[in-house]
Amino acid sequence: MEQTVFNTFKKIQIEKPVDKIIKQIKTLISSGQLKPGDKLPSERKLSEHFGIGRTHVRDAIRKLEFYGILKTLPQSGTVVAGFGITALEGLITDVLDLEGNDFKSLVETRVILEQNTARFAAMRRDEKDIVSISSALAAYEKAVKEGNDTVEHDLMFHLKIAEASKNNVLKSLMLIVAPDIITFFKENDICTGTKPSKALEEHYEILEHISNREPEKAELAMYNHLKEILDTKL
């Protein structure tokens, strides 16, 4: 695949219809035609107003709904959150220029999330958590000794810890970040770089601290476990 010449232009991409509509909705709000708490014009009206299919309008609404900016009531209408114009405009603007995730930010964020899931897990874990974390660790150990697929089992171990933290939001955020982490590690073969035996040992230490209800130690162990990744690829 010869793409060298065109890579210069890779940043140039046609604005997706969804973002176009979101921008239009933002304009509606900015111009005061649409105030916080108002009911949005019907999807039909919007689609013909913007000269675009209703599908795209629905997509845009659902995206804004995901970020809590709109709320659609079935068979009744879609409503703008009662946030105040400042917050609404700010939020929509931020939604629009969500850039791709660079790996540095990704890892940085993962470390932060994981330090805290480990800490909370040590505070709140029950027996079931210990069991599920242990079994995930066992699967990881088996994979290490057989020499393959360590990345996924590694991540499952970490996800079980996130579950034990009893914090839905933290777990959700981990879930969002996780696949990107896996993909990158797969592509760059970092997993083979870090010694699996050492990682295994560290996993056991983390589990130990969580099991013993030692939040600070668990957090620190998690940090030490992940910190070298931070340095590896900066």
Add this chain to the structure above:
Amino acid sequence: MEQTVFNTFKKIQIEKPVDKIIKQIKTLISSGQLKPGDKLPSERKLSEHFGIGRTHVRDAIRKLEFYGILKTLPQSGTVVAGFGITALEGLITDVLDLEGNDFKSLVETRVILEQNTARFAAMRRDEKDIVSISSALAAYEKAVKEGNDTVEHDLMFHLKIAEASKNNVLKSLMLIVAPDIITFFKENDICTGTKPSKALEEHYEILEHISNREPEKAELAMYNHLKEILDTKL
């Protein structure tokens, strides 16, 4: 609205078609009919196989795509991530039982995210960041002194800090958490509870530390600023 009797059943809700299909796709993977890296059957095939409209199939695919589990190539096909069956099953399972966000988790997570955006902002801010944070703070101050809408301007201040942290992922996660925070505060009038003048003072302190490039102090100031919220409603 008399609902007391029915509240007992509020947890029972019809399984959304999207989740139903996601479950089916998970089954396909579990049973080995669909392996990591494989191309998914076409949307048409899936829809008639499951006896459901193609729209729902597309919705399910897009949801799984958001979590990085599927990748769709326009006019070509949809592909399963090359994760290994363990990770795939685990991730899909977690996607399926994403529960609603309880407020305790929400605030806990917010504090964590914000401590770190403040820290990174103090390390990486440039002059433009200082300007935009300052102007957000000015708007907040004006709102405080006029006595309304503090919540949104408050949040905008925090979002500008997230931008200054130069960490895309952290900012995205803040964006996800933000609206829920606003909504809850609006509904429960917490903002009026905490003294706005004190909060304003704390905001200035945070900005000061970020401006002076003092990561630890910025992080601590942010923690102190938010910690009372943690205690307020536990």
Add this chain to the structure above:
DNA sequence: GCCGTAAAATTGGTCAACCAGTTTATGGTA
């Protein structure tokens, strides 16, 4: 028998029509 080209089938993307509830307007009645 091999390769290149073109046509046919298949793909996700898009759209306009239809469905089942909700809301609003209407008009007749007390």
Add this chain to the structure above:
DNA sequence: TACCATAAACTGGTTGACCAATTTTACGGC
């Protein structure tokens, strides 16, 4: 005049058909 039943209009939800690009297949020339 106030009110309520009924119907008309409108809402988001869902579906099947159409589009353009891709992929596969088939055929003809070499």
